[in-house]
Amino acid sequence: xxxxxxxxxxxxFHDLIRPYERGLYVAAYSIVQNEADAExxxxxxxxxxxxxxxxxxxxxxxxxxLMAITLNEARSRWRxxxxxxxxxxxxxDEGSGDYTPSILADWCHIPSExxxxxxxxxxxxxxxxxxxxxxxxxxxLRDVQGMSITETAAAMGVNEGLVKxxxxxxxxxMQKLLVPKLAPKQRGLIGWxxxxxxxx
Amino acid sequence: MKIDCKHVWSQxxxxxxxxxxxxxxEAIERHLAGCRHCSAVIDSTRNILVLVGDSRTxxxxxxxxxxxxxxxxxxxxxxxxxx
Numbered sequence: 028x029x030x031x032x033x034x035x036x037x038x039x040f041h042d043l044i045r046p047y048e049r050g051l052y053v054a055a056y057s058i059v060q061n062e063a064d065a066e067x068x069x070x071x072x073x074x075x076x077x078x079x080x081x082x083x084x085x086x087x088x089x090x091x092x093l094m095a096i097t098l099n100e101a102r103s104r105w106r107x108x109x110x111x112x113x114x115x116x117x118x119x120d121e122g123s124g125d126y127t128p129s130i131l132a133d134w135c136h137i138p139s140e141x142x143x144x145x146x147x148x149x150x151x152x153x154x155x156x157x158x159x160x161x162x163x164x165x166x167x168l169r170d171v172q173g174m175s176i177t178e179t180a181a182a183m184g185v186n187e188g189l190v191k192x193x194x195x196x197x198x199x200x201m202q203k204l205l206v207p208k209l210a211p212k213q214r215g216l217i218g219w220x221x222x223x224x225x226x227x
Numbered sequence: 228m229k230i231d232c233k234h235v236w237s238q239x240x241x242x243x244x245x246x247x248x249x250x251x252x253e254a255i256e257r258h259l260a261g262c263r264h265c266s267a268v269i270d271s272t273r274n275i276l277v278l279v280g281d282s283r284t285x286x287x288x289x290x291x292x293x294x295x296x297x298x299x300x301x302x303x304x305x306x307x308x309x310x
Contacts, residue, residue, distance in 0.1 A: 037303055037307070040299070040303065041296055041299065041300075044299075045292075048291075048292060048295055049287055049291075052285075052287050052291060053285045053287075056285065062288055066287075066288060066291060066294070066295075069291075069295060070294070070295050070298045070299070073295065073299050074298070074299060074302045077299065077302065077303060077306070078302075078306060147278075148283065148284055151278060151279060151284045152284065152285070155279075166279065170276050170279045170280050171279060171280055171284070171285065173280065176244070176246065191240070191241060191244075191246070194240055194244075195237075195239075195240035195241070198239075198240050198272060198275065198276070199240075201275050201279060202271060202272065202275050205275060205278070206271070209278075
């Protein structure tokens with residue numbers, strides 16, 4: 028399809044990006060945490076991709092290339108608006124530290140109908156918002172968008188090892204943030220685990 | 228290879244992703260067979276991923292798609308005419 032677009036059937040570009048547009052918005056939102064900015068970033072990103080399509084070499088999937096453009100746009104916007112730095116974490120330390128998992132084991136407490144409830148959706152969004160930008164990015168790409176480790180690494184511009192480390196920390200943080208809200212009756216078990224880890 | 232709870236916890240993310248080595252996977256599964264708490268940790272991780280991955284967690288604003296394609300079309304037209 029890309030070849031056809033480049034040889035004049037430019038309207039096909041709409042069809043090319045349609046499967047990914049929602050994901051672009053979600054990825055942008057995960058970084059800037061603002062609906063209007065995320066929408067603007069998604070729009071800017073597809074326009075940039077259209078203008079640069081003749082430079083797409085096919086080394087990665089089109090979707091990965093498009094996501095990389097969106098992440099760069101979102102990071103840039105985030106830095107501009109908040110005066111923030113995305114490279115603030117010391118990645119060398121990301122894999123270190125003690126690890127005590129929280130448990131959300133009793134699935135019976137989370138029937139699928141509950142997902143319609145606004146408070147659960149809000150709890151998930153709040154938890155994701157509390158992650159560092161790097162951890163939000165990796166969680167959104169891998170666990171929300173379902174990209175592979177390789178694709179996630181390519182889109183983020185980091186190596187696969189760092190993706191795995193960040194993913195580990197992001198998932199751990201999500202458990203720690205969500206379990207107290209979703210499974211309050213299991214705190215006794217979590218406390219037991221905490222004491223067990225501390226005693227070793 | 229024999230591993231303890233902490234080792235299992237440190238591998239939980241890679242284990243649910245299926246990216247641990249065959250030896251590590253075997254050791255983890257041997258441990259899980261006798262440790263209900265680590266089994267709960269694995270289940271918990273999977274449950275969290277199901278929740279996070281549900282498409283209903285993130286909704287795009289109403290009219291998002293229409294606005295995106297409209298702006299894209301404007302830009303494509305301008306690009307075509309060399310503006």
